[in-house]
Amino acid sequence: MGEVKKHDTPLMDDLKSGPWPSFVDDIYSYAERHKKQACFDILGQMELSYKNKETHWKHGGIVGVFGYGGGVIGRYSDQQEKFPAIWAFHTVRVNQPAAKWYHTSALRKLCDMWDHRGSGIMNLHGSTGDIILLGTVTEQLEYIFYDLGHQLKMDLGGSGSNLRTPECCMGMSRCEWSCIDTQDIVYELTMAFQDELHRPAFPYKFKIKVSGCPNDCVAAIARADFSVIGTWRDRIKIDQEAVRAYVGGELKPNAGAHSDRDWGPFDIKKEVIDLCPTKCMFWDEGQRKLYINDAECNRCMHCINVMPEALWPGDDRGAVILMGAKAPILEGAQLSTVIIPFMKLEPPYDNLKNLLYKVWDYWMEHGKNRERLGETIQRIGLNRFIVDVLGIKPIPQHVKEPRSNPYIFWKEEEVEGGWTRDVAEFRKRHPA
């Protein structure tokens, strides 16, 4: 390794100060220790971007490994003479273990590989959940892939019009509210759909995210074409003793989330009963007992969040399946909408896989290029998607409210006598 060339980066250097961890300090420390030109060059190019207020990356072509249509994002500098060590600076997406738990033996080995084959810069994690390895050249890609497969038992994640790497919240590994085994579901789906993940299959990207409860910590409803959100349909479990402890001030509301401000003593009426969106709760001061009319509950989680020592989701657990979320490009942002209000999810989750196949079969045939599932549903109508495509019975849970216009696309078979009419007969009754 020869001498490294350093660049003058006063603007980047400004980001070394302040209390929040500084990526500039980190990258420079690493660059010095490992004598990595790519790290000096990347900060050099960042400095130029800070000066010009424009990105200096070229529009990347696809690069990848043999037989895969995703997992690597090609990236090339438009300042190749100034920063030759980052002339190519491709990203490798590596499929993360479910809920992002690691053992250091695996992480260290991954780091050793990345020191050797790439810039040493990474993201833990990318927006979709993958481990992101930032910065390598085309010639290294196959070797990285072989290292991942042979030495790390890891595989690439999704990109392009593939299934994107499925992601989940921490689920049952630590959370008492998780109504479904989010990690196992994500693992099972990821393994079942390896082909869809690695090779282009669809009109556009397709994301699956799984949250264990309606708090939705992985933002499934906002980000995933296919959102699985755990819920329950029986009664909220209550420990009345613990409720009294909250009321009596012995337990801290909301697990202590408000500890640095004096909000006054806990007031169950004001903080729980009155904030319940369905007003289905009652605190009997005389009996010192909490009543919940579970049939009216919409499972928003507020009361459970406020009193985690006293309330839990019920035992009849499953998931709501929603579909169609996406970012604003192009028709505007969409949240996922309810398709199946309650689905039992037990391994090997064949019901979930069958539903996905049904959706994909339709979308692959009828979706337009670069059209997300949510846009396809919009185009054909949610009613048609539910009834004609999925064969599901339409129910009020599918909508916030029924339509306000009566412009209904009646089907001919629904109308007595059909649409074929005789003009002559009509005119006999109604002379022109």
Add this chain to the structure above:
Amino acid sequence: MDKETLKQKIMEVFQKKASGAGKSKIYLKDLQREIPEANPRDIKNAANELVKEGKLEYFSTGSTVMYGLPGVGMGLEAGMEKPEE
């Protein structure tokens, strides 16, 4: 339709597109439109196998992935030549 016939049909679509309209890259969707008698998922599987065999290659400018004939039209790293050392 058996897989080998389907693969052959796919290759014919590519050759026709490349020689006629001069279109060197096509989407999976367009491929499915050209072979309406086959199931979309079968087409996907066959096209991906052709890539594995080296008869087709993937192409993308960062969005939806396309398929192309190796060496025809824009290359994978068009305009991305490595500077002289």
Add this chain to the structure above:
Amino acid sequence: MSERPERPDPIYTQPYDPTLAEKLYNPQKPMENRITDIGPPHYWQFLPPVIQRNYGKWKSHEIIQPGVLKYKAHSGEVVYVVRCGTPRLETTDYVREICEIADKYCDGYVRWTTRNNVEFHVTDEEKLRALLEDLKSRKMPNGAYKFPIGGTGASVTNIVHTQGWIHCHTAAIDASGVVKAIMDELFDYFGSHKLPAQVRLALACCINMCGAVHCSDIAVVGIHRKPPLVEDERLDKVCEIPLVIASCPLGAIKPATVEVAGEKRKSVRVNVDRCMFCGNCYTMCPAMPISDGQGDGLALVVGGKVSNRITPPTFSKVVIPFIPNEPPRWPTAVKWIKKILEIYSQNARKYERVGDWIQRIGWEKFFELTDIPFTWHLIDDYRLAYDTYRTSVHFKFTSHVETVTDFE
């Protein structure tokens, strides 16, 4: 259920062999020794034994101080979790330092959250205290904390963000630098529980929005404001023209034949009056660059959320349509974010998210309280715009309303 490997795969304790791949991969026979479609490592092997034992059997949790959670299992076992912010953009040395800490206190187990925090798990209070002291003592060469503790409860937790100028070709703004500037300024809110509810911040460096920015309490979105350039001499060589035309959501791109150096060439023309600067054409065509140092900057959106708690998930709304790029610290953007956060903090009720607070007081009050100027840009004119118009006489009289007497 998938088979659960009890311990981390022994392959991870074998040292990395930098020469192995060269021996295995043969460019002439690319299928030789190729391992494909093995998927991610099984999650179970990476769960600490205490987590494995109590998986799905947790009873409750408590935040014993900002950044420190205590989980209790039905079995009676307890696990303490320390949550720390990370820059997300980091080197292998930084990750190795996390490994060193995890080895020292946590038997080598460690976890990341969806919002780029790292979490360390211990089972006794003695170790917890030592771990906290250790984490607080670790500083970067210029004084920044390496592992700030916080991000729990009614705090500003770590910012979900995209790549920005470190890696993206469509970025209108940087990401990591803006995040650093914001978190430096809001640092106290990360490590404390003094807000009315949790505040989720996010940043997307262009409107492709690789993160869930559009449902955040406060988010930064990079935007372009100049129509794309059209490189006639290059376009037909590097772009599929029909795809470029189809990419425009407003049909503003039309095919054109142009003369370049006396030669007829196929290209496109952009109807600039219809351009909404989304950059979708550039995604499809490298010969239509859209970035511009003067044109680009950021918008601030507020009031969104993903949780179903009390109120349904909601989109964030644009409150500041444009703030120019001001590297390295984006002071105007940071100033407004802090102002919105503090006005919210002073005015919202306990448990009220930013959007819930605004719904209660009304957007007109929000603009009055924050002094954010309301301009025509904030009135929607894209799809479903009508849904945002005021179709009632329910509004509050704020300083915005001028009594009309004469109207010429």
